Amino acid sequence: MLARADRFDAHPPVPNGTGVLLVAGSSGRIEVDRAGLLAAQGARVRAMRWFGGDGQRPAPHEVPVELFAEQLDELRQECDRVVVFGTSFGAEAALLTATVSPVDGVIAVAPTSVVWAGAHEGAWSSHWTLAGEPVPFTPFDPDWVPDADPPAYRELYASSLIRFAEQASAARIAVERIEGEVLLIVGDDDQVWPSDVFAQEIVAARRSAGLVTTVIAHPDAGHRLLLPGEEPASGGMRMARGGSAASDAELGERAWPEILRVIGSN
Known part of the structure; x- marks a missing residue:
C-alpha cells in the first residue's frame, strides 16, 4: 500500500485513456511538475x-518490485x-517491473540493462526484491577510485561490469519479456553510468526476440532530461552528471514527440 503522502495524482482535463506511473531516480522525489506536464497532454498520472516514505525501505535497497506493480x-x-515512465534508478525499476507486470509502454530515461547493488547500513544487496527474494544484481568494483571532483561514476559502472561479468549476466533485465513498446531516452555524455551502452544492449x-525499441539520443546531453517547460533540477547526491541545461533540454525536445506518442497524446 502506497501512503497518500508518497504519491501525487494528476488528472487530465480531457482524458486520453492512458495511465502513467511516474518513477523518479535516486533523488527520491515525487515528480509533481512532470506529472502535471503529462496530465496536461491527456494522461492520468501517478x-x-x-523509498524513504511511510513504511518504505529507507534507501534504494531491497525495494519490492510489487510496489510498482x-x-x-x-x-x-x-x-x-x-x-511506466522512469528515470535512472527509476528506469531500472520501470524496465524490471515491466518484465513481470503487463504494460502498454515503458519510457526509460538514462536506463540500465542490468540490476545493480544497493546498500543500507553497510549491507549490500540488490536494489529490488521479487516475491520476497533479492533480484540478482551486479556488485561494484571495490578497487575503483574516483579521479575527479565531483566524482563521475560512469567508469565505476563500466569497470564493475567487467570485473563481475558473471554476476552481471545473471542480473540482466529480461527486456525481451516486456509486452509493450519500449522508448529509451539517452544522453551520450551521461557521466553517472553508461546509459548509452546500456541502451544498445537493451x-x-x-531485436533478438523480434521486438522493436525506439531510442532518442543526444551526443552532448547528460544523465538528466529536461522536457519542454521544465527547469533544471537541483539537489541530489553530489556527482558529475554530464551534459548541460541546453543539451539536456535539446534531448527533451527530441524526445517529447515520442513521449506523447507512447502516452497516446498524438
Whole structure:
C-alpha cells in the first residue's frame, strides 16, 4: 500500500485513456511538475516515492518490485492503457517491473540493462526484491577510485561490469519479456553510468526476440532530461552528471514527440 503522502495524482482535463506511473531516480522525489506536464497532454498520472516514505525501505535497497506493480494495477482500474515512465534508478525499476507486470509502454530515461547493488547500513544487496527474494544484481568494483571532483561514476559502472561479468549476466533485465513498446531516452555524455551502452544492449536483446525499441539520443546531453517547460533540477547526491541545461533540454525536445506518442497524446 502506497501512503497518500508518497504519491501525487494528476488528472487530465480531457482524458486520453492512458495511465502513467511516474518513477523518479535516486533523488527520491515525487515528480509533481512532470506529472502535471503529462496530465496536461491527456494522461492520468501517478507520481510516486518508492523509498524513504511511510513504511518504505529507507534507501534504494531491497525495494519490492510489487510496489510498482500494485500502482500499475490501480491505474488499470481507471485507464484503458498503462505506461511506466522512469528515470535512472527509476528506469531500472520501470524496465524490471515491466518484465513481470503487463504494460502498454515503458519510457526509460538514462536506463540500465542490468540490476545493480544497493546498500543500507553497510549491507549490500540488490536494489529490488521479487516475491520476497533479492533480484540478482551486479556488485561494484571495490578497487575503483574516483579521479575527479565531483566524482563521475560512469567508469565505476563500466569497470564493475567487467570485473563481475558473471554476476552481471545473471542480473540482466529480461527486456525481451516486456509486452509493450519500449522508448529509451539517452544522453551520450551521461557521466553517472553508461546509459548509452546500456541502451544498445537493451535494443540488441529485444531485436533478438523480434521486438522493436525506439531510442532518442543526444551526443552532448547528460544523465538528466529536461522536457519542454521544465527547469533544471537541483539537489541530489553530489556527482558529475554530464551534459548541460541546453543539451539536456535539446534531448527533451527530441524526445517529447515520442513521449506523447507512447502516452497516446498524438
